[in-house]
Every structure is written in C-alpha cells, then in structure tokens.
Amino acid sequence: MRLFWNITLGGVAEGMIFASVALGLVLIFRATNVINFAQGAMAMLTTFIAFSVFGKGVGYWPAFVVALACGLFLGGLVQLVLIRPVQNKPPLNAVIVTFGLLILLEGLAGAVWGNSNRGFPAAFSQSGLVIGHTAIAFSHFDIFIVVAVLVLVVLVAALFRFTTLGLRMRAAAFAPEAARLLGVKVSWLLTLGWSFAAVAGALAGLLVAPTSVFSPTFMDLILVYAFTAAVIGGLDSPVGAVIGGLVTGLALAYVGGYLGGALEPIGALVMLIVVLMIRPEGLFARPTARRV
Amino acid sequence: MIKLRLPGWARLPRQPMLRHLLFGALGALFFYLLSNSLSSFNNFQLGEVAVYAIAIAGLSVLTGVNGQISLGQGAFLAVGAYTIGELEVHQSINLVFQLLIAVAVSAAVGFIIAVPATRLRGPYLAGMTLLLALALPFLSDKYSSFFGGDQGLITLPPDAPGSIDPQKWLTWIQLLCALIVLVLLGNLLSSRFGRSFRAVRDNEVAASLAGVHVARTKVIAFVISAACAGLSGALLVLSTGVVNTGEFPLSLSIYILAGMVLGGAGTLTGAWWGAILVVYLPNQWSQSLANAFHANHLVGANLAVIVFGAVLIIVMLLAPAGVQGGLRWLGHRLVTVSTVTKLGSNISVALQDQPASKQDRGGPDSETAATSVD
Numbered sequence: 105m106r107l108f109w110n111i112t113l114g115g116v117a118e119g120m121i122f123a124s125v126a127l128g129l130v131l132i133f134r135a136t137n138v139i140n141f142a143q144g145a146m147a148m149l150t151t152f153i154a155f156s157v158f159g160k161g162v163g164y165w166p167a168f169v170v171a172l173a174c175g176l177f178l179g180g181l182v183q184l185v186l187i188r189p190v191q192n193k194p195p196l197n198a199v200i201v202t203f204g205l206l207i208l209l210e211g212l213a214g215a216v217w218g219n220s221n222r223g224f225p226a227a228f229s230q231s232g233l234v235i236g237h238t239a240i241a242f243s244h245f246d247i248f249i250v251v252a253v254l255v256l257v258v259l260v261a262a263l264f265r266f267t268t269l270g271l272r273m274r275a276a277a278f279a280p281e282a283a284r285l286l287g288v289k290v291s292w293l294l295t296l297g298w299s300f301a302a303v304a305g306a307l308a309g310l311l312v313a314p315t316s317v318f319s320p321t322f323m324d325l326i327l328v329y330a331f332t333a334a335v336i337g338g339l340d341s342p343v344g345a346v347i348g349g350l351v352t353g354l355a356l357a358y359v360g361g362y363l364g365g366a367l368e369p370i371g372a373l374v375m376l377i378v379v380l381m382i383r384p385e386g387l388f389a390r391p392t393a394r395r396v
Numbered sequence: 397m398i399k400l401r402l403p404g405w406a407r408l409p410r411q412p413m414l415r416h417l418l419f420g421a422l423g424a425l426f427f428y429l430l431s432n433s434l435s436s437f438n439n440f441q442l443g444e445v446a447v448y449a450i451a452i453a454g455l456s457v458l459t460g461v462n463g464q465i466s467l468g469q470g471a472f473l474a475v476g477a478y479t480i481g482e483l484e485v486h487q488s489i490n491l492v493f494q495l496l497i498a499v500a501v502s503a504a505v506g507f508i509i510a511v512p513a514t515r516l517r518g519p520y521l522a523g524m525t526l527l528l529a530l531a532l533p534f535l536s537d538k539y540s541s542f543f544g545g546d547q548g549l550i551t552l553p554p555d556a557p558g559s560i561d562p563q564k565w566l567t568w569i570q571l572l573c574a575l576i577v578l579v580l581l582g583n584l585l586s587s588r589f590g591r592s593f594r595a596v597r598d599n600e601v602a603a604s605l606a607g608v609h610v611a612r613t614k615v616i617a618f619v620i621s622a623a624c625a626g627l628s629g630a631l632l633v634l635s636t637g638v639v640n641t642g643e644f645p646l647s648l649s650i651y652i653l654a655g656m657v658l659g660g661a662g663t664l665t666g667a668w669w670g671a672i673l674v675v676y677l678p679n680q681w682s683q684s685l686a687n688a689f690h691a692n693h694l695v696g697a698n699l700a701v702i703v704f705g706a707v708l709i710i711v712m713l714l715a716p717a718g719v720q721g722g723l724r725w726l727g728h729r730l731v732t733v734s735t736v737t738k739l740g741s742n743i744s745v746a747l748q749d750q751p752a753s754k755q756d757r758g759g760p761d762s763e764t765a766a767t768s769v770d
Contacts, residue, residue: 133519138519139518139519139522139523141467141522141523141526186709186713189713190712190713193716194463195518195519196459196463196464196465197712197716199465199467199519199522200465200653200657200708200712201708201709201712201713203467203522203650203653203708204654204704204705204706204707204708204709204712205705205709206705207647207650207701207704207705207708208701208702208705208706208708208709209705210701210705211698211699211700211701211702211704211705212698212702214694214697214698214701215694215695215697215698215699215702216694218694219694219697219698321646324530324646325530327526328523328526328527328530331523331526331527332523332527335520335523339518339519364538366534366535366537366538367534367538368534369527369530369531369534370531370534370535370538372527372531373524373527373528373531376512376523376524376527377508377509377512377524380512380513380515380516380520380524381511381512384512384515384516385516
C-alpha cells in the first residue's frame, strides 16, 4: 500500500510538469492552430541558459528568473520570425518548421554545452519528506513543483478571465476577423500568446531538469507525454490540459511503478491510441463543426 | 501549355506504366555503370543512398501527395530492421521472403498507428509518430533477451554468386529494390489511388463528396509510407551488419524528413537528392565543414543536426517545393522561353501557359486559377 501511495505522489508531481508543458501546447494550438513541437526544445534552451547563469555563482533564483525571461523573449521571437511566415500556408508547413526548430535548438545546445548528461540544481531538498516515522517519496522540491504549476495555472486562468488583455487574446484566438474589426491587434496578441506559452515551457524545464538527466534531449519525452496529455484533455482546452496532465502523470507513474520504467513511453502510446479510438475529440474539448 | 514538338520516336511513352519502366531501366543502367566504376566503400555509400531514397520516397508520398506527416519514420525503419534480425536469428529463409516479411510487419505496425490517428484532422499523426519513434527503443531495453539488448542482433550480408564483390552485390540489391519501389510508387501515383491521395490532401470534404473514402485513403497512404520505411530499414541493416537501437535514434527520423523536404515533398525523383544529403552530410560533409572552419569537436559532432534543422526551416520558409520543385520550375522556364522565341508571340504563350503551370503545382489555388482564366 505504501508503494501505491508513493507512486501516486510521484505521479502527481510528474503530472503537474506535463500539465505545464501541455498548457503551453494548448495555448498555442488554440490561438494559432499549430502544435509547437519545439515547445520542449525551447524549454531545454532556457534551462541551459539558466544553467550557465547559475554557473556564474549568482544563486538559484536569479537564474530561475532569467530562464523565464528568456522564455518570454524566445517565444515571441520564434512566432515573429518562423511561425508568422507559415501561418497562412498548409498546416503541415508549420509542423515541419517547429520540428526543424526542435532539432536545430538541440543541435545548437549540443554545440555550446555538449551532449553529455549533467546535473541541474534544485531549488529545494529532493530527499523524501518524513511523516511521523515513515519516509515518503515526496520531497520539498515536489511540493515546489506542484505549487509552481498551480500558480501558473491560476495566473493563466486569471489572465483570460479577469483582464482586458486576456479577453482580447481570447477574441483574437476565436474570432480573429471580428476582433480585428473591433480594433484588436490580433497578430501581436498571437506573438504574446507564444511568449506566454514559452514561459510555461521554461518553467517546466526548470522543474524537470533536477529530477532527470540533464542533456539537450531531456525534454523530448516530456514533450510527447505533454502532447498525450493535451490530446486527452482536448487540444483546445486549458482546463483539459491540466487535468490531462495529471491523468497522464498518474497513469505513467503506475505503468512505470508496477510494470517497469521502460514501458512508460509505450504506455503513453497505448493511452493515445485508446483515447483517439474512444473519444477522439478529447475529454474537455468543445465540439467543433468543420467549415467547408 | 505549349510543348516542344519532338519527332514521334523521341517522345516519352504516354502510358505512365511504360514511362516509369523506361525511367527505371535507364536508372538501372546508370547505376550499373556507376557501381562498376566505384570502390567498395563508395559502393557501400551508394547502396545507402538507395536505401534512404526508399524511405524518403515513401514519406514524400505521404506528405507531399496525401498531406499527412510522420515525424517518426525511423521507428518503421527499426521495425523492418529488427524483423530481418529476428528472421536471421531464428531461421534461414530466402532474402526475398525476408524483405517481404519485413515490409509486411512494418505495414502492420503502420496500420495500428494510422487507424486512430487518421480519423481526425490535425496534428495527431505527427504527435503519435514522434511518440512512437521515442518509445520503440525502450521496448528493446525491456525485452532485451528477444531484441538482443544494447548489442542488438547480428545480420549477415547476402551471399554473392560467383566472383562478384559481396559489397557490390549488396549495393545492386539495394539499388534494384529502390528502383522497383520508385517505379511502383510512380505507377501508384498516376492511378486511381494517386488521384484520391491528392483529392484528400486538397480538400477532404470535396474528396468525400466525390466518393473518395477519406479515412481509408489516409490509412492506405500511411501504410504505404510505413512499408517503404520498413523495407529501407531491412536493407539498411544488411549493410551495417547489426541491428540495435543506437542505429535508430530520433535524429534518423529527422534526417529522413529533412531529406524529403529538401528533395521536394511529393516528388519521387527528389528522393534521390534528399538521400544523398542524408548519407553524405552526417558522415563526411559535416566533418570537413567543421574542419574548414576550425570548429571545436562539440560543433563538429552537432553540425549535421544543426544543418538538418536549418534545412527544414529554411526550405519550408523560402522554397517549400524543394530542390526538385526548383529544377522543375527551371525546366518550365527553359521550355517556355524556347517556345516563346520559336513562336515569336508572347501573348498566346502567356495566355495558355498560366493555368497549366498553376495546375501542375496542384494545391488548393488551382481551381480558382482555372476559373479566373475562364
């Protein structure tokens, strides 16, 4: 029974990380109908920048802030330079461009920082908490993961629900023509949306790096798990992304805990196949009519 | 569009099947002469070019003609390769049957992926294939006794008859397979299937109204591309001699995609350009490039990946038709210019040329172009 609870707690922490990457994917997909396959690689790059900043001896939190700021900048830059030119082309072009960016960023990071596995510092202790007299597989850092992602989710929800900017962004995503007629600067809001999504990714990178090997490819699997989470939640639902992240995290934790860690990616693939067979539009997506 | 008037014997046959067979025979002659003049190592690389051309052509049909994308073709190469490995471990059967079984197994895996992913529009197939490429290596870790673990499985090159150099014999087999696949794909694309592939790419609703079974067509296209990748992987391990997961990293899938994009999505001839890049860039060109710029070893090790990433982005942004598209455009211009000088009448050429060249490119704007000229 203790094994079960430990696996569950680990799954919650993993799931929150998937949720933050999935949230980034969904924010971008909702606004620009593009799945950003470079979401993980962009997060990898900002995490490596944080790693270098940390190496200068400035401490953890300045490096943390630098990573998020770089995410903000990188997301906007990518949208402006790479995505805007393919925005009105067939959707495959955008897929290929983001995939090319994924490999380009991994190559660049490998050229600058090397392809070897490193360790990344954690903000808090990673040894398990002790409740009563039993140690559990949930550390201060895991608490930090859950809290940080929850703060992110609340901020995103508040942005969309309570601010004019959020209203404009929703308008730009759902009815770009009408929004443009009403004076909303749609293209700049799309750029801003990519920036916010990249910040969510940068946060995820900082949260994943201490718990896994840290190399230029360390976000690859996280990205496809987050994609699974986003599809389970319905690709255009932020709430679905968070719940899908938790579901995916828990399911993969049980697969890894009971059947062996090597089966986690296969488990994700099976989940994806089953969800697409049974409920292809995801659990939380709005039903959409296809325009002819 | 005005064509150059050639005498009857010099024109290409109008039957697509005959035309493709003619191209295939010319290609076979060319490669036969080429391989006879090459060293053993160069023949090895020529064989690899042929092998990657198969995978790239399959992906080109899927992406350029049918409008779907796979980010994980490397996974299907691995399926074909491991099938050959298992067959060689457990029993000795004829190479032709081994290859056919490898094709069948990878087509079956492709079917399992395609059926759920192709029911929906959107990036599902891209994400699933990416996940597949990342997940398959873990399977061989988990069941290492069956898949041979890190060492992998040993494959033996086929025995060459008589006194033929074994490497040259293998290269011939690989080239022959590539030519057969390209001729078959060429015929397929000029058949009913090819037309329905294009119809689905251009407009799914219109295609289904015209009686095309959209989901089935998408599944068929994906299974074909998976089968090509499986054959490619099977032929690849015959020359490398070993099957292990290190041979099929994610970067392999990216190389194949970049080769397809560079050669020109939807063109079969373009597959050769892409295959040349895939074979020579990671092994030779990147090293000489890094040496030329006195780059450190980290840059040298990552240069191929950087170039492939840059190729994907730059070609997509600047020249989505790729090398073959560029050559075709150049050819069109040359033909047009020569006819213009011949006829001395710009206007008639301009009027007749416009809709034809637009339709050649296909794509959603061909209808509007045709109607606006009418």
